[in-house]
Amino acid sequence: xxxxxxxxxxxxxxxxxxxxxxxxxxxxxxxxxxxxxxxxxxxxxxxxxxxxxxxxxxxxxxxxxxxxxxxxxxxxxxxxxxxxxxxxxxxxxxxxxxxxxxxxxxxxxxxxxxxxxxxxxxxxxxxxxxxxxxxxxxxxxxxxxxxxxxxxxxxxxxxxxxx
Amino acid sequence: xxxxxxxxxxxxxxxxxxxxxxxxxxxxxxxxxxxxxxxxxxxxxxxxxxxxxxxxxxxxxxxxxxxxxxxxxxxxxxxxxxxxxxxxxxxxxxxxxxxxxxxxxxxxxxxxxxxxxxxxxxxxxxxxxxxxxxxxxxxxxxxxxxxxxxxxxxxx
Numbered sequence: 001x002x003x004x005x006x007x008x009x010x011x012x013x014x015x016x017x018x019x020x021x022x023x024x025x026x027x028x029x030x031x032x033x034x035x036x037x038x039x040x041x042x043x044x045x046x047x048x049x050x051x052x053x054x055x056x057x058x059x060x061x062x063x064x065x066x067x068x069x070x071x072x073x074x075x076x077x078x079x080x081x082x083x084x085x086x087x088x089x090x091x092x093x094x095x096x097x098x099x100x101x102x103x104x105x106x107x108x109x110x111x112x113x114x115x116x117x118x119x120x121x122x123x124x125x126x127x128x129x130x131x132x133x134x135x136x137x138x139x140x141x142x143x144x145x146x147x148x149x150x151x152x153x154x155x156x157x158x159x160x161x162x163x
Numbered sequence: 164x165x166x167x168x169x170x171x172x173x174x175x176x177x178x179x180x181x182x183x184x185x186x187x188x189x190x191x192x193x194x195x196x197x198x199x200x201x202x203x204x205x206x207x208x209x210x211x212x213x214x215x216x217x218x219x220x221x222x223x224x225x226x227x228x229x230x231x232x233x234x235x236x237x238x239x240x241x242x243x244x245x246x247x248x249x250x251x252x253x254x255x256x257x258x259x260x261x262x263x264x265x266x267x268x269x270x271x272x273x274x275x276x277x278x279x280x281x282x283x284x285x286x287x288x289x290x291x292x293x294x295x296x297x298x299x300x301x302x303x304x305x306x307x308x309x310x311x312x313x314x315x316x317x318x319x
Contacts (some may be wrong), residue, residue, distance in 0.1 A: 005246045006193055006209040008217050009290070012239040029168050037304040041282040046168040051298045054171050066235035071185065074224035076283050078238040079175040086169035095164040115215045125236045132172065140215075148198065148206060148216070 010083045011129060012056040016040065016067075020124050021057050027103055028121070029083060029096070029131065031055060046086070054083065068126045070108070080120065082130035090157070093133045097158035110158055112151040115140050119139065161162055170296075173216050176224040181205065183282045184220045192243070194218060212225045217243075228317045232284050240278065242288040243305060248275060251291045252317040259318055268310035274302040275310055 015021040022042055025031045031044040034053065043053040046141050069075035085092050100107055108120040108128060116132035123129055134140065178184040185205050187192045194207040194217060206216040230237075245251045258265055258279050266278040266286060273296035277289050292298060 005250055006217070006289075007214065008173060008243050009242040009244045009288075010171060011241050014234075014236055014239050016236050027303070030166060031168065035300040037301075039304075041304065043300060043303065046170075051300055053300075053303060054168060056303075057241075060236055062234055065235075066231045066237075068235075068237040072224070074227035075230070076177055076179050076227045077221045077232075077285055078241075079177050079221070079231035081174050081238075081241070082172035084166045084170050084172040086167045092166035093164045095166045099166075127237055130172070131168070134215075145194070147198070150206070 010056060011154075012041075012058065013123075013125075014060045015057050016060055016086055016125055018057055018059040022107075024124050025055060025057070028105055028123075029129075044108070050153055068128070070122065070126055070128055077113045077126075080128035080130050082118075083133060085131065085133045088134045088136060090117070090133065093119065093131070094158050094160060096131050100124045112154050112157075114149050114151060117154055164263060172214065175219040175221065176281070176283070177227065178220055178281075178283050179223055179227070179229065180282065181220060181222050185217060187282050188218050188220065188262070191254070191261045191263060192287075193254065193257075199280075229284055232280075234285060235302070238285065240286040240288050242290065245289050245291045248291050251275060251277065252314065254273060254289055255314045257316050268314055269306045270308045270310055271304070271306055272296075272302045273298055277310070277314070 025044055032048045034040050034045045034050055035043045041056055041058040044055040045053050097119055106122040108122055110119050113133050118132040120130050120132050183204050188207045194209055197206045197211055199205045203222045205220040207218045208214050208216045255277055259261055264280040269276045273293040274290050278286055280286055
C-alpha cells in the first residue's frame with residue numbers, strides 16, 4: 001500500500017447542546033472523550049488512549065442560527081460525514097444498528113453501496129452521519145468499474161433476518 | 164458483539180458549481196477523481212487502495228442557499244492530514260493560485276495547519292505533523308503562533 005499524501009482526519013461540529021451531543025456520540029459510535037480544550041471543545045476518539053480525535057464538538061454561542069438541512073431540502077454544504085468501522089465483518093455493523101435502534105436514534109436509511117454496507121442516521125442536531133463497514137475485498141474488487149452503486153436497503157440483513 | 168470506529172472515512176458536500184468544486188479538490192487539494200455518475204456525484208480520493216473516497220462532491224438542488232459557516236449549527240471544519248510540511252507549503256501555493264480564501268495558519272507545535280475555504284465557503288483544515296515528534300492532544304488546539312511568514316516566503 002502506498003502512503004497517501006492526504007487523508008481524512010476529523011470533523012468539527014458546532015452543536016446546540018454539548019452534553020447531549022457528547023452522550024449521543026459516546027453511545028451511537030462508541031467514541032470516547034479524550035480531552036477538552038480551554039474553550040470547552042470536546043475531543044472524541046475511537047479509543048480512550050488515542051491522541052488523534054475523530055470528532056470535535058463545540059458548543060454554539062448562539063442558538064438562533066441556521067441548523068443542518070437534510071434532503072430533500074435544498075442547501076449547500078456538508079451533506080454527511082462518514083466513519084469507518086475497524087472490522088469488515090457484518091456483526092459489528094449489526095451491533096451499531098441495534099444500538100441506534102435501542103437509543104431511539106433516527107435512522108435515515110441503510111444501503112448496500114457495493115464498496116460498503118452503510119447506515120445513515122441523524123445526530124441530535126440533525127447532522128447526517130454514515131457508519132459503514134467496507135465490503136469484503138472480493139466484492140470491492142469486482143465492482144471497481146462502478147464502485148458506489150446503491151443496491152437497495154439492508155434493513156433485514158442488519159436486523160439479522162434471513163433475506 | 165461490540166464495535167469500534169477505525170477512522171473517519173469521507174465527507175459529502177453539496178455544491179453550487181460541481182465543475183469548480185471538483186477542480187478545487189483535484190488541482191488544489193491534490194485528490195484524484197475515481198468516478199462519477201450521471202447524477203453528478205464525483206468521488207475523489209488521494210489513493211483508492213487506502214480509501215475508496217475521501218470527498219464526494221455533488222450538485223445542490225436549485226434554490227439552495229450558501230451556508231452560514233460562521234455561526235450555524237453543524238459543520239465547522241473538516242480536517243485532513245497532509246504528508247509533510249513541504250506538501251503543506253505546496254498546497255498553500257495552490258490555494259493562493261486558485262484564489263481560495265485562506266482563513267488562517269496555525270503553528271501548534273508538532274502540528275502545522277492551514278485553514279482555507281472551498282469555493283462554497285466550507286472550511287477545511289490541512290495539517291501536517293512534524294516527523295518523529297510525539298503527538299499530544301494539545302497539538303490539535305493549542306496555538307503557539309502562525310506560519311504566515313514561512314508560507315509567504317514559500318510562495319514568493
